[in-house]
Amino acid sequence: MDPRERDVRNRMDQHELYTDAGPGLEHLTEERLRGKDLADDFNATRARDEDGRQRILHELFGSMGENVWVEPPLRVAYGNHVHLGHTVYANFNLTLVDDVDIYIGDRVMFAPNVTITTTGHPVHPELRRDGSQFSAPVHIENDVWIGSGAIILPGITIGAGSIVGAGSIVTANVPAGVVVAGSPARIIRKIQDADKQFAYRAPRDLQ
Template sequence: MNEVEREVRARMRAQGLYNDEGPGLEALVEERQRAKELTWRFNMMNPTDVAGRQALARELFGPMGERVWIEAPLQVSYGYNVSFGDDVFVNVGFTLVDDIEVTIGSRVMIAPNVTITVTGHPVHPQLRAEMEQFSAPVVIEDDVWLGAHVVVLPGVTIGAGSIVAAGSVVTKNVPAGVVVGGVPARVLRPITDADREFAYRAPGTLA
């Protein structure tokens, strides 16, 4: 690893600004190209080839527990920065911007078209002129359910057992055992023992 690459990788994990392309950063570009190729192969694979899909997912991602199921299509930046616990279900359209670590716990449910990004850009346009960016790790703890079209932004931890309602944008850490929703997401209510008794609740009518 050359000095330029070493410095950029350090900035990526220290929440500093960095640019991941240019002289001396060929290895980072190659790693992203590898992820694109593996993702393309995964997305094009016959859905009946369960063993092949599972093997390719383990080649693409970092540590992966047992009984992890990921539906196609899928999009990732690096792949190897993402880890999964056991008994995880990921529905279609999952997007992972994983310049650094994304940790997904056990028994996590991810609905269609969820985006998790560890990377963002600075506010001032002069700092974005050269495509500068920053990264902060994301953690999805055990037993979390992310609803359809949820977006989880850099640096966020979602606490164990919590639910993120469909269409929410999560900009701050979520406590354990709550339902959150909205743009930006906020706590709607706690999850209690009363929720052990399931009953479908029909939606009301908008005023």
């Protein structure tokens, strides 16, 4: 491994600022291109080609359990830093900015247009001029449901069984067993035993 690449990977792991392109970082560039090529191949598959889709996903992701279903299109930064458990469902337009690891547990569901990003940029413009960024892993625990258009920011953990409401921006860790929503996302309520009795509730009229 080139010394500069080793330094960049250490900076990624320590959540320090880094740039990921340039001399000595050709392997990182190739790693990203490989993931994007595989995502393009996956997005070009026919709807009936389930075997082909599964084969590509196994090649793309760092690890993947059984009974995983992803609807194209899918976007990744690398792909090989994504780790999925069993019985994961992702609807259209899942975006995974996986400069470092994204861990997704069992029985997790993603509605359309969800973004998970492990990477951001510093606040002060002088620190961004060379493209510097930072990264921190994201953990989504078992039985989580992420609503349409939600955005999960770097370093976030979403606790088991919780729900992230549609359009939410998650900027802080979410405990287990709650419903969060909003921008930034806040706890709306706890999930209770009463929720085991499902009944559809029609939307209220705005006042």
